[in-house]
Amino acid sequence: MKARVIAAVLLAAVLAAAATTASGSVAKHNATTVTVWLQDDAKNGWADAVAAATRSFQAKHPGVNVDVQYQQWTTHLTKFDAALAGNNAPDVIELGNSETAKYMAAGAFAPIKAKAYPNSSKWLAGLKSSCTYNGKLLCVPYYAGARAVIYRMDYYRQAGIRSTPRSLNQFVADGKKLMKKFGKDGNFSAFYYPGKNWYATMGFVYDYGGQIAVKKNGKWKGALTSPQAIKGLTAAKSVMKALSRAPRTTDEAHPYPSIPFAKGKVASFVGNGWEWPYTLDPKVGNPGLANVMNAYPMPSHVKGRYMPTFLGGSDLAIPATSGNKTLAADWIAAYTSTANEKKMSDAGNIPNASNLAALAAGNPKVSPFARAAKYNWFVPISPNWSNVESGNVLQEMCQAIFTGRKSVRAAATSASNTITRILNTGS
Amino acid sequence: MAAVESELAVSSRRRPRWSRHRIARGVAPYALLAPATIAIGAVLAYPLYLLVRLSFERYGLFELIRHKGVWIGAANYTRILHDGQFWHVVLRTLAFTAVNVSLTMVLGTAIALLLVQLNSFMRMLLTAGLVFVWATPVVVAVDIWRWMVDSEFGVANWTLTKLHFGNFTHHDWFVNPWSGFAVITALVVWGAIPFVTITVFAGLSQVPDELLEAARIDGARPFAVFREITLPLLKPIFVILASLSIIWDFQVFNQVWIMLDQRPSSDYFLMSIYSFFESFRISEYGLGSAIAVVMVLIMLVVTSFYVRQMVKAGEVR
Numbered sequence: 058m059k060a061r062v063i064a065a066v067l068l069a070a071v072l073a074a075a076a077t078t079a080s081g082s083v084a085k086h087n088a089t090t091v092t093v094w095l096q097d098d099a100k101n102g103w104a105d106a107v108a109a110a111t112r113s114f115q116a117k118h119p120g121v122n123v124d125v126q127y128q129q130w131t132t133h134l135t136k137f138d139a140a141l142a143g144n145n146a147p148d149v150i151e152l153g154n155s156e157t158a159k160y161m162a163a164g165a166f167a168p169i170k171a172k173a174y175p176n177s178s179k180w181l182a183g184l185k186s187s188c189t190y191n192g193k194l195l196c197v198p199y200y201a202g203a204r205a206v207i208y209r210m211d212y213y214r215q216a217g218i219r220s221t222p223r224s225l226n227q228f229v230a231d232g233k234k235l236m237k238k239f240g241k242d243g244n245f246s247a248f249y250y251p252g253k254n255w256y257a258t259m260g261f262v263y264d265y266g267g268q269i270a271v272k273k274n275g276k277w278k279g280a281l282t283s284p285q286a287i288k289g290l291t292a293a294k295s296v297m298k299a300l301s302r303a304p305r306t307t308d309e310a311h312p313y314p315s316i317p318f319a320k321g322k323v324a325s326f327v328g329n330g331w332e333w334p335y336t337l338d339p340k341v342g343n344p345g346l347a348n349v350m351n352a353y354p355m356p357s358h359v360k361g362r363y364m365p366t367f368l369g370g371s372d373l374a375i376p377a378t379s380g381n382k383t384l385a386a387d388w389i390a391a392y393t394s395t396a397n398e399k400k401m402s403d404a405g406n407i408p409n410a411s412n413l414a415a416l417a418a419g420n421p422k423v424s425p426f427a428r429a430a431k432y433n434w435f436v437p438i439s440p441n442w443s444n445v446e447s448g449n450v451l452q453e454m455c456q457a458i459f460t461g462r463k464s465v466r467a468a469a470t471s472a473s474n475t476i477t478r479i480l481n482t483g484s
Numbered sequence: 485m486a487a488v489e490s491e492l493a494v495s496s497r498r499r500p501r502w503s504r505h506r507i508a509r510g511v512a513p514y515a516l517l518a519p520a521t522i523a524i525g526a527v528l529a530y531p532l533y534l535l536v537r538l539s540f541e542r543y544g545l546f547e548l549i550r551h552k553g554v555w556i557g558a559a560n561y562t563r564i565l566h567d568g569q570f571w572h573v574v575l576r577t578l579a580f581t582a583v584n585v586s587l588t589m590v591l592g593t594a595i596a597l598l599l600v601q602l603n604s605f606m607r608m609l610l611t612a613g614l615v616f617v618w619a620t621p622v623v624v625a626v627d628i629w630r631w632m633v634d635s636e637f638g639v640a641n642w643t644l645t646k647l648h649f650g651n652f653t654h655h656d657w658f659v660n661p662w663s664g665f666a667v668i669t670a671l672v673v674w675g676a677i678p679f680v681t682i683t684v685f686a687g688l689s690q691v692p693d694e695l696l697e698a699a700r701i702d703g704a705r706p707f708a709v710f711r712e713i714t715l716p717l718l719k720p721i722f723v724i725l726a727s728l729s730i731i732w733d734f735q736v737f738n739q740v741w742i743m744l745d746q747r748p749s750s751d752y753f754l755m756s757i758y759s760f761f762e763s764f765r766i767s768e769y770g771l772g773s774a775i776a777v778v779m780v781l782i783m784l785v786v787t788s789f790y791v792r793q794m795v796k797a798g799e800v801r
Contacts, residue, residue, distance in 0.1 A: 131746050135764040142548050159767075163545040243653040244636055253747070304635045306658045311745045317636070377549065447765040453749045460659040479766075 090122040091384050092147040094137070096371065099151075100127045101338070102331040102404035109400070110392035117391075121384060130310065134447060141165065146376040148385040151199060154187035154370040155436045155446060161190035162440035166374040167382050169194045175394050176410035183435070184370050184409060196374035197389050198409040200401045203366045203430035204256065204355070206248075207318070207333055208325035211349040212239065216324075221353040224360040225264075225292070232300035235324045242322070243302070249314045249326040250297045252305030252459040255451035256367045257327050261296075262289035263365040263434040264357050269451075270437045270476050277439060277480035279473030281454070282466065290458060290465045292358065297459055305459045308452060319343040327355055329369070330405025330426040352422075354429035368433040370407075441480050450475050532780075539773035548769065560774035569750065570758070570775070574782070577734065577755045580665065584733040587673045589726060592680025597710070599685045614678035622675070626742040629671045633657045658744065661751040668739050676732065680725050687721040688714065720794070727790035734783055755779045 091114075099107055111123045126147070128136065134156065140146040152160065160166060169188070171177040174197055184198035208221075213231070216238040222228040228248075235247035250257060259269065267286030270279050280286060297305075303314070314326035315335050319342035333352060336342040354363040373392070375385045391397075398408040402416040407427055417423040436442050445451070454472035457463040463471075539560055541553030564570045595614075599607055620628075633640045641652040658664040691714055699709045715722070737756040740748055748757060755775065763772025 138545070138548060138764060138767060142551070159545060163549055165545070165549050302654055304654075304656050306635075306656055306749075307745065308747065444766050448761070449747050449749065449765075452747060456749055460656075462659070 089120060090124050091149065091381050091388055093123060093125045093149040093388065094128050094133065094147040095125060095151050096133065097127050097129055098329075098331055101335055101341075102406075103397075103401045106392065106397040106400040110388065110394070110397055113394070114388045114391040117387065118384060123388060134443070141376070141378060144378060146378045148375065148379040148381045149389055150374055150376060151371050152196070152374060154184060154201075154368075154372055156443045157187050157196055157372055157374070158190070158438060158440045159443040160374070161188075161195045165377055166195040167377045167379065169197055169375070169386070173386055174390050176398075176412060179410040179412040181370075181407075181409060181411060183368050184372060186438075187370070188372050188374075196372040197393060199371040199373045199393065200398070200409055201368065201370035201407040201430070202329050202331070202405075203368065203407065203426045203433065204260075204327050204329055205352045205366070205425045205429040206325050206355050207315075207328045207336070207350065207352045209318075209323075209346070209349055210351050212324040222356050224356050225296075225358040225364070228356050229296060229299060232296075232325075236300060239324065244317070244322045245324075246300065246302045246317070246322065246326075247324045248296070248300040249303045249317060249323040250301035251303040251307045251309055251311075251314070252297075252456045253308035253452040254327075255455050256309060256369075258290065258293045258455045259434065259451065260327075260355065260364045260366060261293040262286045264359075265289035265292065270473075270480055272437070277437065277477060279476035279480075281469040281473040281476070287465055287469060290469060294458055294465065306456055313341075315342055319346065330407070330423055333405050333422055352425040354425060354431075357432070363429055363432045365432040365434040366429045368430060368435050370409075437480060439480050441482050444479050444482075445476055448475075448479065450479070535773050536777055538770055539777045541770045543769040543773075545767045548767070553770065556770070560770045561778075563771065564774055564778065569753075573753045573755055573758045574778075576753070578782075580669070580736070580754060581730060581733045584669055584672050584676070584736075585726060585729045587669065588676040588680055588729050588733070589722070591673065592677045592725075593684050593722075595677065595681045596684035596688060599681065600688050611682070614681055617675065618678035618682075620675070622738045623742060625675055626671065626739055629667070630743050633667050658752075664744075664752065668736075668743060671739050671743070672733060672736055676729060680729070683721060683725060684718065687718045691717050723790055723793045727787050727794070730786060730790070731783065734786070735779070755782075 095107065107125055111125070114123060115121065128151075130153070133150075134152075137146065137150060171180075171194055180198045181201055184201055185194075188194055188196040188198060206221075212235060213221075216231070216234040218231045218234060222231050232247040236245075239245045240247075262269070262281070262285075265285045265288040267283050267289050268280045270277050272278075281290070303317075309328075313332065313335065314323065314328055315332045317323045318326055319336050321343075333350060336350065337344050337347050355366065356362070357364045373389045375382055375389070379385055393409060395413065398410070398413055399416050402408050402413070402420060402423055405423055405426065407417050407423065407430065408414070414427070417427045436446075450472050454468045457468040458465050538553065540555060540557060541547070542556045542559075543553040547553045595610075599610060602610065632638055635641065635654055635656040640657075641655050644650070644652040644655075657667050695713050695717075696709055699713055704712065735756050736754060737760070740752055740754060740757055741760075744752055753761070756779070759772045759775040759779065761772075762768045762775060
């Protein structure tokens, strides 16, 4: 019977296809190549600093190659885990300051000698503490970042807004004016606020006096159901409903809000310092906006104060498995030189040391962000925290609240319980 | 059985027992099978063994860096079996598979029957279209679909609004998991139809025209002809297509993962996603492996029925 022959051939073909897709490629590891994993932000914002670091490193170590591979925030830890398991890890890796604790506790990083790095006596305390575990220094502060409201001055002017808002109420009232003036375009947002932007939403929680979790007698407890946190989440929901038409199921990086902003569909968004120059990048944005863009710290519900911003930042670590630890340390030292930190500052970041703060204050494109950092919040300091982040616990809560699938209290209760469970794992 | 033995007895009497020719003939099939066996052992059996071993270990980041897990017996299994979310995910995966396989088989067969009726130009056009769909890599296909259903700039919302199906401006298809899974199902079925259609079409060309004609002369309606003649004749093809579809749809991963920016909310967890999440996002590799092992077991139970059918179909002459 022909039908049976066809069936048999098919099965064989399918099995063969399955077998060929199972093979993968392994990066070649050369003794004279230093492999560096940096996040995409460096490629988009300060690629010149990376190139300069490699140049001065190679002047000292002729013949040593530097292979810089750019990674994305959503996947870089997954790849790092896989690389650790395969003995294939990079020699230098960038981690967010809320991601380091888990890896330091697991012994993933080689110890760091602070003296070998520029400005190390003046490193920002917040970043340095994210590199310290059990009194040992295990990574190098790279840069810090705070978020502020990036806005279109011309739109504000056309909507009759004379000065930037100094309270949350004023912010909402101004936003409503913008919606009235431009909202006929169904894609316009006065304040572009994607549903899963948990950094922005937690700002509201901390502004009203709430917290993500509290530690009592050595045990963590999720705190998102406190009256203050509920107030903050409720306020966030009403701001989002009134002012934003951003998708409620995407986060702050898919797409970067600067992209709809560059298209003229957005009057303001809360973003990192580097997202300002990124908006003007001709490859992804619109250089024509240079004269109509500005930024201000997000105002608090208490008049005259700012809404706390996530004190973000990045660190550079040398994985314990690296075979080129000395070379890796030299590259990091070259990369975090004063001259390179200035390039990062020009791109909108806060430099890694307090003696370089003048660089930020003198730059009108960085100073709003540096001012915003005066009121800040940080994630609970626990080796298990990054599992809360990569487990999407807070993103899911935000999405459930903003899409209306769950009440504020129900979503906060379920997230809080999950956070309690994850943070207390193994303790 | 007895006949075979006597035949063997006859042949062994005829020739010397261990002639070189005989040994070569005895060994040859195994030698020919060896490369395939080694390949399957290397790419399938060994990883599977590692997976099963991992599922009995505590294997977090700490263990990962040291390349050494801690044996904890069946603790990972008891943990997932007592986890309400796990059972939710299992049921969701089974339902998802059932819906996708049914839609794929019905639509794929319907299009194959249509192909038979078409003139050769239209048939070529449609076949070319199907082959293009089949040839599109999954990642590319998911990206295209994601742009089409994008809430801000997607062509789906624009078209539906223009056609007055309601105001779909800024409609987000993934807020509600039902509509989100509808999009994912459409994508999976769309990608799977060409294979089913082309295979069934190849099978249909083997159905003798006399049989169909005789049935029609006897007054059978088209559906009866299909049910009484075509279906039984093509049963081996349908059985294997159904079992392959079940295998594929049960382990759908990319379509959900890429469509939802690699951060699907737990409403969208299928077993494959859940296992990946526990492993690579939470760094609980032992737990993730246990989920994967359970997935393999469910798969074996579901498909063993079809494999038996296939073997049976092969026995009957």
